[in-house]
Amino acid sequence: MIRKGLGYGKGKGYYNLVPIDHHIHSLSAKGISLSPISISVKPMKAKFSDGVVREVPFVEAMRPVDLENRQPPQGAEWISEEKKDGSLAFQYLDDGAVAYINRRGNNKTAVYPELTDKEPKQIKTKGLTISQGEIYAYDGRTDKFEKFLSRDLLQDPIEAKRRMETIPLTYGVFDILMKDGEWVTDKPLSERKKILDQTFNENVLKDIKIKPIGIAKDIPAQIKDLEKTGTAEGVVIKNMNSRYVSGKSHYNWLKKKFKHTADVVITGYESGKRAIGNMQMGVYDKKTGKVNYVGSVGTGFKLIEIPNLKKKLDSGKQVFATIEYRNLTKAGKFRMPSVLGFRDDISVKDTHI
DSSP states (O other), X not given: OOOTTEEEEEEXXXXXXXXXXXXXXXXXXXXXXXXXXXXXXXXXXXXXXXXOEEEEEXXXXXXXXXXXXXXXXXXXXXXXXXXXXXXXXXXXXXXXXXXXXXXXXXXXXXXXXXXXXXXXXXXXXXXXXXXXXXXXXXXXXXXXXXXXXXXXXXXXXXXXXXXXXXXXXXXXXXXXXXXXXEEOTTSOHHHHHHHHHHHSOHHHHTTSSEEEOOEESOHHHHHHHHHHHTOSSEEEEEETTOOOOTTSEEEEEEEEESSOXXXXXXXXXXXXXXXXXXXXXXXXXXXXXXXXXXXXXXSSOOGGGHHHHXXXXXXXXXXXXXXXXXXXXXXXXXXXXXXXXXXXXXXXXXXXX
């Protein structure tokens, strides 16, 4: 249900719903409906593929809860979706143009040229439309996180256009938050999926780099198949009755990873023959609000990355990495960790085991 008579009011840095009298944020004046109660947004300016800077609402992503070793839920109301090995992104479509914003609010449109050419022209909308998906690099058999990061960290649009020939990216879309200027986040997932299918149907998606994320009703069978083929990072199991609750981990969405991977913050390093030897890793502890030491890593990163990496660490900038590891020690440290890639789309609170 869209709540009319409510507007954007500042609260803790974000724009949460509060009653208003005469002040209505400019987004509503542009035909964008006011956000439902389940959504926490803040306005941001984003440059679209047509070069026009638009003011749009930035949404904090809904986060799944880790299934860990528990059995996946069963029942007609549950589905499972492939979890691609890439990075979460929001796609904004408006007036024949497109923008891609990652979960930290960084505009990545200029370095995703293969996703900005045909897409906005083929997907017909009557107002701002916001979808959510995963951007990943596919090598013909499986998605490769290392290859994705080699593209995602580029800042030069010309270099990105050159690299897209050898490492093309795909936008795997799985949810829709706004359709033609109207929020749909308070609708159950089953209804959002129908709206998503109408917006991104097979005829529209022909020959373009947008693909719906694969879903299944038989959850154990999909898990078994994907684990065997190694074509996905894992699955996200979702309740079809769930609405979209932004900025929160919710038990209506559950994730199960097939690979042992983790996002970490680099807390320091030891000098070595390559200027950087082992790097100390930490992850955020939700209970204490502190970063806990989880071991050190000295493999997986390339020589060409070291100068820029050392510069960032020496200047006190936060550096984040995704690592792969065999298992955990009894002390909760990573055993045989290796860096898959460095990233800039997460914060300390996103680091976890």
